Amino acid sequence: MPYSALSHLGCPRCGARHDAGQVHGTCSCGSPLLARYDLRRIQVTPGDIAGRPADLWRYHELLPVREPGHVVSLGEGMTPLLAMPRLGRALGLPGLLMKDESPLPTGTFKARGAAVGISRAAELGVAAIAMPTNGNAGAAWSAYAARAGLRGLVVMPAAAPAITRAECAAAGAELYLVDGLIGDAGRLVSAAVPGRPGCQDVSTLREPYRVEGKKTMGLEIAEQLGWRLPGVIVCPAGGGVGLIGIYKALRELLELGWVRGDLPRLVAVQAAGCAPIVRAFGAGAASSEPWPDPRTVAFGITVPKPLGDFLILEALYATGGTAVAVTDEALLGEQRTVARLEGTVICPEGAACVAAARQLRASGWLSGPEEVVVLNTGTGLIYPQTLPGSPPVLPPCGPIPA
Ligand SMILES: Cc1ncc(COP(=O)(O)O)c(C=O)c1O
Ligand SMILES: [Zn+2]
Numbered sequence: 346m347p348y349s350a351l352s353h354l355g356c357p358r359c360g361a362r363h364d365a366g367q368v369h370g371t372c373s374c375g376s377p378l379l380a381r382y383d384l385r386r387i388q389v390t391p392g393d394i395a396g397r398p399a400d401l402w403r404y405h406e407l408l409p410v411r412e413p414g415h416v417v418s419l420g421e422g423m424t425p426l427l428a429m430p431r432l433g434r435a436l437g438l439p440g441l442l443m444k445d446e447s448p449l450p451t452g453t454f455k456a457r458g459a460a461v462g463i464s465r466a467a468e469l470g471v472a473a474i475a476m477p478t479n480g481n482a483g484a485a486w487s488a489y490a491a492r493a494g495l496r497g498l499v500v501m502p503a504a505a506p507a508i509t510r511a512e513c514a515a516a517g518a519e520l521y522l523v524d525g526l527i528g529d530a531g532r533l534v535s536a537a538v539p540g541r542p543g544c545q546d547v548s549t550l551r552e553p554y555r556v557e558g559k560k561t562m563g564l565e566i567a568e569q570l571g572w573r574l575p576g577v578i579v580c581p582a583g584g585g586v587g588l589i590g591i592y593k594a595l596r597e598l599l600e601l602g603w604v605r606g607d608l609p610r611l612v613a614v615q616a617a618g619c620a621p622i623v624r625a626f627g628a629g630a631a632s633s634e635p636w637p638d639p640r641t642v643a644f645g646i647t648v649p650k651p652l653g654d655f656l657i658l659e660a661l662y663a664t665g666g667t668a669v670a671v672t673d674e675a676l677l678g679e680q681r682t683v684a685r686l687e688g689t690v691i692c693p694e695g696a697a698c699v700a701a702a703r704q705l706r707a708s709g710w711l712s713g714p715e716e717v718v719v720l721n722t723g724t725g726l727i728y729p730q731t732l733p734g735s736p737p738v739l740p741p742c743g744p745i746p747a
Contacts, residue, residue, distance in 0.1 A: 563594025
């Protein structure tokens with residue numbers, strides 16, 4: 346049995362097949378490409394997987410890296426699926442769980458996409474990667490590029506979380522800020538790449554393997570529940586790679602026969618100040634329109650026109666899911682509530698999912714008893730400006746107020 350069951354790259358829009366042994370960007374029709382596997386050849390069982398190391402490479406047959414020696418790892422994966430009893434009671438959702446991605450290298454779920462994307466790029470002979478980012482993906486890809494000995498070019502909006510700049514620079518990436526949004530950064534990157542031989546543009550969904558790394562969240566949730574699926578999974582959606590990856594994972598698991606029954610209803614959560622998917626979903630549309638003047642503190646989900654919008658929307662329609670917009674005020678409030686009730690400081694994008702769960706319970710879309718998994722995509726420590734804390738300063742010999 347080969348290490349990976351990768352067979353080819355498929356186009357979800359026009360159906361074209363592409364050779365997975367070559368470096369590819371998007372399909373000639375403009376769509377992202379998705380990795381396809383020969384699932385019938387997979388002989389490994391969930392029982393075999395249980396005995397493997399607790400990282401995302403335990404699912405290597407369902408990942409694209411063909412040689413184990415090409416795996417570039419910082420120990421990513423198998424993050425906790427935490428019961429949230431006190432928060433769940435407060436929300437009227439006793440079955441609430443949180444998939445907590447904050448312990449990952451670089452502090453966000455972007456480490457999953459970077460580990461798999463960089464490993465596969467290096468395996469295919471890529472010497473350098475270039476990407477636009479809202480910050481966290483740049484930090485993760487810079488770290489894994491350094492680990493693999495690849496050069497990295499990163500362009501991010503000047504307003505992206507400051508710590509992510511430092512992370513890119515510390516890992517030796519060539520870093521630029523742009524006075525604009527992620528789309529502006531993307532245009533600068535795509536103009537620069539042709540002049541840099543051996544450099545691959547690894548922008549969101551413009552290469553096929555980042556989504557494979559993100560897919561492992563879906564595999565882990567199923568395994569952590571004993572190869573059973575929850576009723577609902579609530580994901581923040583910017584570029585939508587997390588949601589598209591989870592949907593892809595769950596379908597592959599159904600095809601393998603490792604899980605049965607209905608897929609979880611998938612919920613895409615966006616900020617009220619940048620909600621192109623919510624608007625498209627409300628209109629029953631198959632793709633989104635660019636969101637004018639996007640703004641939110643949940644910086645990772647500031648994506649006014651995701652390239653994979655049609656894939657996000659398909660996942661929502663196919664699972665009976667929905668799309669929800671939440672205000673910055675609501676998500677910042679939930680960030681504090683979660684820290685106080687459960688002790689974990691989550692990122693604004695994760696807090697948006699908690700706000701969405703509260704909204705969906707209030708509207709009756711969630712009825713209460715179902716098992717709901719909210720995704721916390723990273724640690725709140727990346728966004729110190731969103732956290733409370735200006736305690737009184739005491740003189741060294743002064744009393745503590747009674
Ligand atoms: C912390 C965090 N959460 C969520 C997202 C959204 O990612 P995606 O929509 O591609 O899954 C990002 C993207 O930058 C992020 O940094
Ligand atoms: Zn195509």
